Amino acid sequence: MTRRREGATAEPTLIERARRAQLIEVTIELVADRGYAGASLAAIAERAGITKAAVLYHFPTKAAVVRAAHEHALAALVADVAGAVEAADTANRPAAYVRSMVGHLREHPRHTRMIIEAMVHDDGDHDPAARWRPLAELIDAARIARGGSGDTDVRTTAIIVGGGIDAIVAEQLHDPDYDTAAAAEHLVEMLDTTLGP
Amino acid sequence: MTRRREGATAEPTLIERARRAQLIEVTIELVADRGYAGASLAAIAERAGITKAAVLYHFPTKAAVVRAAHEHALAALVADVAGAVEAADTANRPAAYVRSMVGHLREHPRHTRMIIEAMVHDDGDHDPAARWRPLAELIDAARIARGGSGDTDVRTTAIIVGGGIDAIVAEQLHDPDYDTAAAAEHLVEMLDTTLGP
DNA sequence: CGCCCTCCTAACCGATCGGTAGATTTTTCG
DNA sequence: CGAAAAATCTACCGATCGGTTAGGAGGGCG
Numbered sequence: 001m002t003r004r005r006e007g008a009t010a011e012p013t014l015i016e017r018a019r020r021a022q023l024i025e026v027t028i029e030l031v032a033d034r035g036y037a038g039a040s041l042a043a044i045a046e047r048a049g050i051t052k053a054a055v056l057y058h059f060p061t062k063a064a065v066v067r068a069a070h071e072h073a074l075a076a077l078v079a080d081v082a083g084a085v086e087a088a089d090t091a092n093r094p095a096a097y098v099r100s101m102v103g104h105l106r107e108h109p110r111h112t113r114m115i116i117e118a119m120v121h122d123d124g125d126h127d128p129a130a131r132w133r134p135l136a137e138l139i140d141a142a143r144i145a146r147g148g149s150g151d152t153d154v155r156t157t158a159i160i161v162g163g164g165i166d167a168i169v170a171e172q173l174h175d176p177d178y179d180t181a182a183a184a185e186h187l188v189e190m191l192d193t194t195l196g197p
Numbered sequence: 198m199t200r201r202r203e204g205a206t207a208e209p210t211l212i213e214r215a216r217r218a219q220l221i222e223v224t225i226e227l228v229a230d231r232g233y234a235g236a237s238l239a240a241i242a243e244r245a246g247i248t249k250a251a252v253l254y255h256f257p258t259k260a261a262v263v264r265a266a267h268e269h270a271l272a273a274l275v276a277d278v279a280g281a282v283e284a285a286d287t288a289n290r291p292a293a294y295v296r297s298m299v300g301h302l303r304e305h306p307r308h309t310r311m312i313i314e315a316m317v318h319d320d321g322d323h324d325p326a327a328r329w330r331p332l333a334e335l336i337d338a339a340r341i342a343r344g345g346s347g348d349t350d351v352r353t354t355a356i357i358v359g360g361g362i363d364a365i366v367a368e369q370l371h372d373p374d375y376d377t378a379a380a381a382e383h384l385v386e387m388l389d390t391t392l393g394p
Numbered sequence: 395c396g397c398c399c400t401c402c403t404a405a406c407c408g409a410t411c412g413g414t415a416g417a418t419t420t421t422t423c424g
Numbered sequence: 425c426g427a428a429a430a431a432t433c434t435a436c437c438g439a440t441c442g443g444t445t446a447g448g449a450g451g452g453c454g
Binding site: 121162 | 325
Binding site: 260 | 444
């Protein structure tokens with residue numbers, strides 16, 4: 001094994017940190033531009049200016065590189081959305097969720113593609129209901145806060161709205177001039193009508 | 198070249214027809230079950246009980262096999278939806294579109310996966326607006342028929358509703374017990390509220 | 395019979411994949 | 425400076441990919 005420290009916790013070197021960050025960055029670019037299949041170890045290494053053996057010195061496998069890149073992109077999105085949601089009051093949190101998510105993805109199109117590609121390509125179980133559960137909970141809380149009717153299927157509502165978010169983002173990736181803010185407002189309107197006043 | 202007739206038109210042999218149909222069928226199964234990457238020529242050949250060279254006797258390339266499988270699945274969907282839409286009157290055609298599409302995809306989950314996988318994996322330009330343009334036109338016609346307001350953005354409405362359809366189907370693929378009919382009705386309701394009475 | 399056409403097999407090709415082994419350079423630090 | 429540790433390189437491995445080549449079995453037909 002020519003591999004790095006495996007067992008104990010130890011603070012990473014500066015170079016180590018920088019290299020890892022660089023590798024994550026170029027991996028996001030590659031996956032975003034050329035798809036999951038286009039992000040081979042050789043391609044990652046070349047874009048980072050090193051050899052693939054060096055890449056595997058910093059990460060145990062290719063899957064680990066892609067996973068780290070995915071988590072990096074996802075963490076930024078989650079943090080952004082969480083901040084926006086907490087700043088709103090209960091009744092408006094679903095709207096804040098939709099707006100901030102669409103907004104974030106607009107500002108970071110490569111992260112968007114990275115997240116989508118990773119979601120499609122890692123194995124198997126992708127339950128939309130699980131993915132949009134946080135949104136479902138916000139919708140449920142908002143519905144109660146507004147005194148809406150109790151027979152609403154929040155799970156399905158969240159799945160539909162989530163699909164709408166995905167579609168808006170996909171359209172923006174295709175047409176950079178697409179007015180995602182207006183589309184998000186449209187989606188928020190459709191959501192609000194099912195939540196009552 | 199050990200390849201088949203290339204130039205002229207000629208009616209295919211019975212064996213030829215059967216083999217092609219079988220290859221399309223097993224390719225749909227493979228892509229649906231193991232993803233686009235899992236549908237290698239060797240895998241297709243093995244499941245069909247022949248060698249991969251024989252597969253390439255009936256189709257020029259692997260891409261042609263997958264394309265044929267995709268077109269087969271897509272044609273069935275389009276025909277089904279078109280029939281349901283034509284049977285409805287203008288004001289209700291968007292609803293018929295949503296219901297029939299969700300219904301068809303529920304009844305043919307493998308076709309669904311095939312279509313999704315093909316859409317993700319063939320190169321590049323996938324404009325959601327183009328994909329849902331037929332729906333957008335139905336929505337526009339229905340809005341006019343109902344005397345709705347003229348400032349509605351049908352393009353965005355179609356994109357959002359289309360995304361909702363995708364999400365409902367994805368959820369059904371994950372949870373076969375999911376009530377897609379109810380979800381489709383929920384989506385139709387959300388759509389109807391934006392179309393006016 | 396002998397010829398041809400359809401359908402298929404066995405064997406191979408070059409490219410690329412993720413990953414490994416061991417030597418070698420570069421950095422850190424006493 | 426000099427040794428240890430960190431970072432990287434060259435070279436290779438086995439597997440798999442899509443695709444090609446040459447040829448043979450078998451039926452229809454003159």
